[in-house]
Amino acid sequence: MADKVLIYSRFPKTMVARFAERFDLLDSGGKPAREVFSVEELAGVRAMLTAGGTPLGADAMDLLPKLGAIVCYGTGYDGVDLKAAAARNIAVGHSPGANAASVADIAMTLMLAVTRRILIADHYVRSGDWAASRQSPMMRPQAGMPGRRVGVYGMGEIGRKIAARCAAFESEVGYFSRTKYDLPYQYFPTLEALADWCSVLMIAVRAGADTQHAVNADILKRLGEDGYVVNISRGSVIDEKALVAALIDKTIAGAGLDVYEKEPHAPDALTALPNVVLAPHLGGHTLESHVAMQNCVLANLTGFFEGRPLPYRVKSA
């Protein structure tokens, strides 16, 4: 029997080609599987590859009676209904840590770009306003990194890499997570306390029902008018409407975002703002992290088809 794998999300062709060398792929190109494939074709599928944030519930699983493994591309698996998978004895795998440095680096990029106003600076040069000595209120000196208080929300692999980078910038680093770790950063027992303390809030927490809209109007108010939010986790962690309101009325100074509530859409009210830097969910999008994530996918699929446990199994699944 061929090792049939359903490609459930939309992935680049070059990446799919690499998996096609090893497995018999049914690529739905991101469309609902039943629109693209017949019941008979889907009946033979034993494993599927999905983007972790793509909703994947019991109904989709039930279209695949032989499904034994859901493999997520990347570290996230928040779109997967883990209970439904467990009830059907379906293993769930992901790529833990494979993109941690790449995502931490985009967090740093967004923080530096928004606090040092690099978009405005670049436009000031390109427009000729600098050469004409035109004043720009957006070019006033800003607080730099030394002594700045950076709060990291979530202390997994990505959070730790963000913290280490911020420490090298001579910033003070604090964090909030469910667990207090033996780390050289100040621990805060609540997100509220962290927001009261810090001027940049770096969101690196794993998304899920318990973190849905954790960063709300109250947290933003605590961050204050010289405060920034950077989110490289999932859009669901921030109440996006509250964030847009806080950015418009200057409750906070700015935001750097790689993720949004309804990707690939960033709200018009957000894209109109000068005090944000926006990226199209490319945190994990470097050559080396793609290779590392693909290696995790291959290891998970190979392990599954050889009858072994997934080497990168989601721990709570």
Added chain:
Amino acid sequence: MADKVLIYSRFPKTMVARFAERFDLLDSGGKPAREVFSVEELAGVRAMLTAGGTPLGADAMDLLPKLGAIVCYGTGYDGVDLKAAAARNIAVGHSPGANAASVADIAMTLMLAVTRRILIADHYVRSGDWAASRQSPMMRPQAGMPGRRVGVYGMGEIGRKIAARCAAFESEVGYFSRTKYDLPYQYFPTLEALADWCSVLMIAVRAGADTQHAVNADILKRLGEDGYVVNISRGSVIDEKALVAALIDKTIAGAGLDVYEKEPHAPDALTALPNVVLAPHLGGHTLESHVAMQNCVLANLTGFFEGRPLPYRVKSA
């Protein structure tokens, strides 16, 4: 006798106001002093405040017969003719290190912004191209920081801070400077060897006649098609025409620039390019570095008028 200080370059009014509390200022607003003040007025000037990059030669000094101190705002003093100052027994002071972290941070900001293509990413989101799933060749995955070879040219206070930050990004760090230091980075005996080795060249060398156009067409070719140049030192260190040519014909991948040969002008050929991130010489432009630089200026001027040596005297002057 009042402590008369000529403000030789154009500085923000709020800054000049702070110095006016202590000294009797003649502010030329960046215009030639003789256009603004009479010979009699200038005759009483005993000290002057200048931006280190502003040309300041023997002719300007000779307009001020009582001049005893030239105080530069910032770490640079490349505009000052040190021999002419020494011949007239004029002390030259600056603000060493006061803005080092701020400048190193803008170097990191430019490096991350250009290598992760943040301007293009932000435009991709704001334009709606991401929401429309339009492909962008500029959005292909790029090499990230882990394992990247970053070469630092110049290992003074700014260079060291850049190196420490890059190490935290899990990059390999090498450097070239006249002196080999006891530092945990690979030393290269020539700029050519450093350019052959690295994929990002961070220019942090002190500007002067010996570094004029040190980064030329040959160095850029050695850097190669996956290479980037970041300059936060002075525009004079790069052959700007060669850089523009290398960016256009893809001899190198991109550049992040805070400084230019003829500020405040960035050449049209440069501002038209998509693979550059441009800043208007704002490296030292943070709240805390301005305070630190102003403190150096006040210390230098106070020391001079009290008959002491300048506390932050230019060593080679």
